Amino acid sequence: MSSLDPLADVRPETAMDADLARLASIDLNLLVPLLALLEERSVTKAAGKVGLSQPAMSHGLNRTRRLLNDELLVRQGRGMVLTPRAAELIAPLRQALHQTARIISASSFDPAVDTRQITVAMTNSTAFVIGSELSRLLAERAPNTVLQLRTTSVATSAPFVEDAADVVLLPEAFPSPHPRERLYDDRWVVVASWNEPRDADALQLLEQVPHVFPDSPSERLRPYEILDEKSIPYRVRQRVSDHLFVPHLIAQSGSGVAIHRYQVGLEFEGRFDLRVEEFPFPVEPLGIDMVWNPWLADGAFKSWLREILLEAAEPLQARYKLPS
Numbered sequence: 001m002s003s004l005d006p007l008a009d010v011r012p013e014t015a016m017d018a019d020l021a022r023l024a025s026i027d028l029n030l031l032v033p034l035l036a037l038l039e040e041r042s043v044t045k046a047a048g049k050v051g052l053s054q055p056a057m058s059h060g061l062n063r064t065r066r067l068l069n070d071e072l073l074v075r076q077g078r079g080m081v082l083t084p085r086a087a088e089l090i091a092p093l094r095q096a097l098h099q100t101a102r103i104i105s106a107s108s109f110d111p112a113v114d115t116r117q118i119t120v121a122m123t124n125s126t127a128f129v130i131g132s133e134l135s136r137l138l139a140e141r142a143p144n145t146v147l148q149l150r151t152t153s154v155a156t157s158a159p160f161v162e163d164a165a166d167v168v169l170l171p172e173a174f175p176s177p178h179p180r181e182r183l184y185d186d187r188w189v190v191v192a193s194w195n196e197p198r199d200a201d202a203l204q205l206l207e208q209v210p211h212v213f214p215d216s217p218s219e220r221l222r223p224y225e226i227l228d229e230k231s232i233p234y235r236v237r238q239r240v241s242d243h244l245f246v247p248h249l250i251a252q253s254g255s256g257v258a259i260h261r262y263q264v265g266l267e268f269e270g271r272f273d274l275r276v277e278e279f280p281f282p283v284e285p286l287g288i289d290m291v292w293n294p295w296l297a298d299g300a301f302k303s304w305l306r307e308i309l310l311e312a313a314e315p316l317q318a319r320y321k322l323p324s
Contacts, residue, residue, distance in 0.1 A: 026067065033060045035097060037073060038090045041080045091160050095295035109300040111142035118142075118305065121150040122169035124244045126288055129263045130169070130184075133312040141308065160293045166305060167296075172287040173222065180289040181306075184263070184313040185320050187286050188223045190277040191247050191265045192257040202277035203232070209257040210237030212246050223259045226281050247274060261286060263316055278323040288313075 036046035037057070047057035065072055072086040082090075118138065122130075127149055138147050150165060160168070169183060170176055190202040196209050206227065213236045214221060227234060237256060240246050247264065250256040251272035265276040290309060296302055 027063070030060055030064050030067070031093065031097060033057060034064050034072075035090070035093050037061060038082060038086055038093070041073060041082065043073075043080075091164070091293070091295045094164055095293070095297055098298070109298060109304065111145070111304060113144060114142055114301075115144045115146075116301075117146045117148055117164075119148040119150060119165045120167055120169065120309075121152045121165040122288075123171065124151045124242065125261055125264050126169050126171075127151060128244055129261075129267055129316060130312050133315065134309065137308050137312055160295065164293075166293055166302075167309070168291045168293075169309075170289050170291050172285060172289060176289075176291050178291050178294050180291045183288045183290050183309060184316040185285065185287045187262045187323075188221075188259055188279045188283050189262045189265050190257060190279055191250060191260045191268070192275045192277070193250050193254050194273045194275050195254045196257065196275070201280070203280040205257045205277065206234055206259075206280070207232060210235050210255070212238045212240060212249050212256045212258045214243040214246050214258065214260070215239035215241055216243075221259060223279055223281075223283055226283060230281065247272075250274065262320070266319060 033046065033050050033052060036049045037043065040046040040049060043057050043061065044054055047054045050057075052060070061073065068085070070085045071083055073080045074083060120134065131149055135147055135149075138145060152165075152168065168176075170180065171186075172182075190205055192205050192209060196205060200208065211234055213224075238249065240249065243260070244264070246258045247260055247268040250258060251268060251274050254273075259279065262276070265274070268274050269276050290306065292302060
């Protein structure tokens with residue numbers, strides 16, 4: 001009995017063959033210049049990047065516009081901006097071309113000789129606690145690679161698209177549309193100078209000592225929401241947009257209190273005269289997760305980098321102690 005759906009009897013291989021047949025009719029030489037154009041957003045710079053003349057690059061852009069039925073690059077003021085379709089193309093096109101290059105090279109991933117750029121995006125606080133160990137391991141295991149650390153607090157695909165990040169290390173509280181895996185555990189704590197009253201507990205410090213407040217227009221820390229919900233009084237003395245600068249200010253000034261991450265607090269506690277206390281109310285955990293670039297197709301490299309990240313996080317996990 002035949003299906004009422006005219007496509008039901010079409011084998012997946014047949015559809016794939018049709019896609020490949022269409023691909024065979026397309027000049028794939030357009031793809032490398034296209035990626036250069038999308039990344040550089042300039043015909044002149046893109047031409048220099050791939051070794052073409054400016055007229056040849058302009059000709060290629062016009063052909064690609066007709067092929068994709070999209071302007072791709074449009075003039076805005078003195079520069080060029082990407083169309084929405086063009087912005088969506090960057091990450092999958094980059095990954096497809098890199099994967100194709102590796103297939104052609106016919107060599108499996110070998111960290112001892114690989115020369116790629118490894119891009120890891122994370123908040124500056126995460127970079128502070130794991131960045132140096134990650135850098136050390138990569139220099140030891142993959143000496144010819146280049147590590148690029150990108151600081152971000154964006155939970156969208158922007159780090160993958162704009163920065164070509166292989167992986168984003170994202171706090172647990174930040175949502176992501178992509179699968180994630182725990183890298184290391186963290187939580188909120190109270191950080192204060194030892195110059196503040198030593199017999200004061202964490203709640204008394206929060207109530208009595210002026211706060212150095214990690215100010216951000218896009219988010220409000222959950223612990224401060226809890227203090228507001230419980231009508232706990234506190235006074236803000238300073239507002240700082242860079243979260244990592246907060247414990248530094250407290251340590252250098254010798255006064256103040258703040259709410260910060262446990263792992264960051266321990267790093268500063270070991271370097272400065274700082275006191276770290278548990279946050280006095282239940283609050284959601286703050287683990288750091290690995291969120292992988294969904295277009296990262298090099299499975300061997302991904303598995304290797306995952307092991308490197310987990311090894312870099314081992315000292316953090318070893319020193320993590322749950323509050324008693």
